[in-house]
Amino acid sequence: MTPVDSVAPAASAAAPERDRLLRRSLRDPVAVVCLLVLALVIAVSLGAPLLTDHAPDRSVLADTLAPMSATHPLGGDGVGRDVLSRLLYGGRTSLLGGTLAVLVAFAVGAPLGLVSGFYRGWFDAVAGWTVNVIMAVPAIIVMFVVMAAVSQDLNVAMIVLGVIMAPMVFRLIRASVLAVREELYVDAARVSGLGDARIIRRHVLPVVIAPSVIQATQVFAVAIGIQAGLAFLGLGKASQASWGAMLGDAFTNVYNAPVLLVWPGAAMGLTILASSMLGNAVRDALGTAEPRVVRRREPVARKAAAAVAELPADRLLTVEGLRVAYGEKTVVDGVNLTVARGEVLGLVGESGSGKSQTAFSVLGLLPYEAGVTADHLVFDGKELLALDLAALNALRGRGIGYIPQEPMSNLDPCFRIGSQLVEPMRKHLGLSRAEARTKALDLLERVGIPDPERVFRSYPHQISGGMAQRVLIAGAVSCDPQLLIADEPTTALDVTVQAEVLDLMRSLQQERHMGMILVTHDFGVVADICDRVAVMQKGRIVETAPARQIFASPGHAYTRMLLDSTLEGGPARGALHVPSKPVKEVTS
Ligand SMILES: Nc1ncnc2c1ncn2[C@@H]1O[C@H](COP(=O)(O)OP(=O)(O)OP(=O)(O)O)[C@@H](O)[C@H]1O
16 A cells, blocks of 8 residues: 555456456366366267267167177177267266256255345245255155156256255355355445345355356266266166166176276266366365455344434434444444534544444444334434335435445455446436446546546556545545545555545535544544544443534543543553543533
């Protein structure tokens, strides 16, 4: 991170996940060989009619255990059928069976895993139970029963196998979705007002694709093995050529013509090996790209609040009697605060005092388990606690912008900066792609980025932390919000960049006449930018006063202690030892 926010050297950064996956996979010689083997198996199986004149199930008594010859390049089997022809057509059966199992497993498991992981709640519980029940069923017995009682067709058995394997896909996808939905950039997308469908399409699906490819190769390999096992045991139609049936036939002639074991065995082994090793190669290519799990903030189950009261016309936000509790633990306890249009309110307090919980209540981004109540939580005349999710999504980004603490975690590494800026503007402002692009470039220039075109085209890993924070500020103001919530926006930046970013926020706030809540533990930041300050301790506001007054004559012992610790360069973020005197609210 540099004060000039220069573009970081691309060579030092990791390439975005999807591109890296593809490129790395293709650079791995094992993956290339596996792909070639699979391509060859597919090509010769599909091209079987061109490669042999013999029908796979045509039996000629004279050709029983015939040796290799020009007519029968791989000889004849125990009942006089052409081995090459059965090998080629048997490949079709195996490939089709494996593909059917994969398709069914993903058609059933993937959507369920996606919905369960993303929304959780009762659907997740029901899906989890169902999956456990399916997994408890002995798969091989089910397959025997289906083949004996329903159909002798191996393809039907593979469809059933797909259903039986769907729980594996479900679990994998659910776990991937659970991890990605806790990413800060997913929260950021939510804050910018994107709906669930867009968030899933843009941020969740790209992360799910790589593990799904690996899983698909494994399911494919297992399905081919199981199908061969069933055919080997004599299940399946006699007319359906398959590698398993060939193995069964070879086994009965193992003493007379052991070579008959070689062809189906080699074909099956190669195909299963290539498929499994391809999965491993993709997994290796993924390397460390597994999603990081960070703290979780989701739409909250909200309690309806009292009706909106008569409020002053210049009032942008009114919070009255806000309480946030996790079970027995109350973390925000009756907070009252207001923000006027064009006013900057600093929310200060030591770590754990409830500043972020208060800010996130306004954004509607607390976890499901948070119990949130308030007498009023009114933004621009709207009672936030009474809004449904769609209305809240429409408000976030458009009415309320958010600047987070950790710039890098709030940008999706898979997408270019430009696309992450353009998307919310297209949604909220109804701009065309070209209009949104022009506006994004203007904004990047406005927030002091020296080469907007280049940054627009860059991936997050290609820019510095300071520049990423400027990008997020540009994003936060892109839809012209009336209220900006900034949660320790400079904490992750180096000192010289902090001052520039604060200046930028102040000038943007003034030129757009936005209200702002600035969550911070730093009185230096308060002095720089805030008009008024609310001091929080243990979930309560203990003092609210104009910034000047707070510095000139702090009214509460806790405020004085915070100020002293800042002036002494003490551990403002650490726990402060305040004399055990009752909390008294001092409001100007
Ligand atoms: N999901 C949760 N379950 C239980 N307690 C929680 C949860 N999230 C936060 N808390 C608690 O809420 C309290 C307030 O947290 P909050 O993040 O608002 O503090 P903060 O003042 O913003 O501190 P910081 O500056 O460190 O972010 C803390 O004690 C924290 O442990």
